[in-house]
Amino acid sequence: MTNSNNTNMDLWNSLSITDPKKVKPITGKSYKGSSPQPYWLVQRATETFGPCGQGWGIEIVQQGFQQCNAETMMHYATVRVWYMQEGKKCSVEHMGGTMAMYKTSTGKMIYDEDAPKKSVTDAMVKALSFIGFAGDIFSGIWDDWKYQEMAAAHYNEQKQQPSQNQNNQQNSRQSQQPNRNQNNQASGQQQKPLAQRYNDALLAIKDAKNPQTLDKAINTFKGTQYESGISKACRARADQMGWNEAPPINQVQQQNQMQH
Structure with missing residues (x-):
């Protein structure tokens, strides 16, 4: 989840932040943790690559049942997730498994008729994680509740973007036109839409190594x-790193000028 300036990480970074509302606790396992809702990942994959079956899809490479003992049977599946990227078909494979038959601690035999479906879903989620989907969960940083607050803020802002972006584009189109060429020459960063710059800023904040990065982000988006x-x-x-939240840069400059 680092190296945000590495172009190899562009796809990963665009997918790695998970909506806290689409996360569920892991149940029925010997370990605890969190897992993204599988159908939400299907939606995210469709948003990213296009309709399932056209821009991306899954193929069952292998599946079967494994008898562990007289009272235990497991279903396993190997799934290939493919997706189109810059006109090229790419793919990732992963395995999933589910207990299809087992005895509980009370001696009751359990038979799970949905075991094959669960194994395929498990394998799909794990394969998608290799591309970057829910990367924050699988990399372990999700366990920090302060990170979850940041992820929630990210998705709350995204919900407000469509109508706000449309209004901003209509209001600013005429005022931006005269300076278009000058702005394009002045800075490549300014060519990006504000929404994209916002997403880039969130990634920079997430990996910030010093408070100055936070100051810059606050001042850049002030009034937007x-x-x-x-x-x-x-x-x-800032809370995560133990920093005291610094005042905006322009406020510091004004204070310095008053002292002189």
């Missing part, structure tokens, strides 16, 4: 519709 989300993300990262 993303100010609240950036502020919450910066506050969560």
